[in-house]
Amino acid sequence: MKVGIVGLGLIGGSLGLDLRSRGLYTIGVSRRPQTCELAQQRGAVDAASVDPAILATVDIIFICTPLAAIAPTIRTVIPHIKADTILTDVGSVKQSIVESCTPLWPNFVGGHPMAGTAEQGMAAAQLNLFAGAPYVLTPTENTPQRAIAAVTEIAQLLKARLYTSTPDLHDRAVALISHLPIFISAGLIDTCINPDEAEAIALAQKLASSGFRDTSRVGGGNPELGVAIAQHNQEQLVAVLSQYRDRLDDIIYLVKNKRWQEIDELLQETQAARPQFLNE
Ligand code: NAP
Numbered sequence: 280m281k282v283g284i285v286g287l288g289l290i291g292g293s294l295g296l297d298l299r300s301r302g303l304y305t306i307g308v309s310r311r312p313q314t315c316e317l318a319q320q321r322g323a324v325d326a327a328s329v330d331p332a333i334l335a336t337v338d339i340i341f342i343c344t345p346l347a348a349i350a351p352t353i354r355t356v357i358p359h360i361k362a363d364t365i366l367t368d369v370g371s372v373k374q375s376i377v378e379s380c381t382p383l384w385p386n387f388v389g390g391h392p393m394a395g396t397a398e399q400g401m402a403a404a405q406l407n408l409f410a411g412a413p414y415v416l417t418p419t420e421n422t423p424q425r426a427i428a429a430v431t432e433i434a435q436l437l438k439a440r441l442y443t444s445t446p447d448l449h450d451r452a453v454a455l456i457s458h459l460p461i462f463i464s465a466g467l468i469d470t471c472i473n474p475d476e477a478e479a480i481a482l483a484q485k486l487a488s489s490g491f492r493d494t495s496r497v498g499g500g501n502p503e504l505g506v507a508i509a510q511h512n513q514e515q516l517v518a519v520l521s522q523y524r525d526r527l528d529d530i531i532y533l534v535k536n537k538r539w540q541e542i543d544e545l546l547q548e549t550q551a552a553r554p555q556f557l558n559e
Contacts, residue, residue, distance in 0.1 A: 291343030292404025295323030464498025
């Protein structure tokens with residue numbers, strides 16, 4: 280199987296590193312020539328170009344551009360590829376992507392490898408990024424089986440944990456465990472840089488340790504990705520942020536009113552529930 284990767288950033292570059300290391304011939308396309316050169320130097324692709332015509336003979340293409348560029352990128356690629364080429368994307372939001380891309384190409388299946396770092400770009404790409412991480416496929420009832428099978432085969436090569444979902448269910452689930460944490464974490468950091476608290480902030484910066492590192496990590500990541508997630512999963516994000524605000528109001532009430540027993544019950548419940556979300 281000959282693989283194409285369009286958008287040689289953190290996810291596209293990491294995909295290339297993994298697939299080449301497993302013996303697949305990999306062709307990259309990116310917007311900037313220097314990104315194509317870096318991808319070749321780092322061994323993420325066998326060949327790369329800014330010209331999508333280089334994809335003429337590939338069997339499957341992973342679209343790894345930012346969310347807003349996924350459908351426009353598919354439009355630029357289509358004139359250059361074989362009629363039976365399978366297209367898939369890696370976007371963090373699925374409903375809007377599947378809705379806009381499915382009509383463009385019948386052999387399209389939405390996908391989301393759920394791995395990342397706080398960095399972006401080809402320079403940040405790393406081997407084995409997807410090993411042990413979830414990889415969600417979001418086919419519709421019209422998605423060809425061979426498209427699902429081909430992406431499944433690659434997800435297995437990456438040693439990812441494969442799941443299938445509708446695009447809508449995917450977006451509701453990731454709103455809870457991926458998109459909400461980004462904005463809670465951003466709100467946490469923003470609270471800690473309140474200018475009224477200059478003296479406490481100065482000391483807090485010296486005292487911050489593993490707890491702050493864990494809880495602030497996703498709020499300190501790639502701003503472009505966070506904005507794109509908010510734009511593309513707006514409805515679900517507003518819903519879970521509103522639920523979270525209600526939980527915060529409940530907690531403020533409990534603390535203000537010295538309801539220590541209820542606080543203990545809440546923390547017992549959250550302590551017991553947390554492992555159900557950690558597939559370790
Ligand atoms: P990234 O590191 O910024 O890489 C995106 C690459 O796409 C850039 O290197 C850029 O290449 C190219 N690009 C940027 N704008 C473009 C445009 N308008 N048209 C064509 N190419 C463009 O981003 P990423 O983190 O890899 O994210 C890529 C996709 O993966 C997104 O759809 C995101 O939702 C998804 N995703 C991200 C994560 C994560 O944690 N980062 C996890 C799972 C899925 P040039 O240098 O050539 O401009």
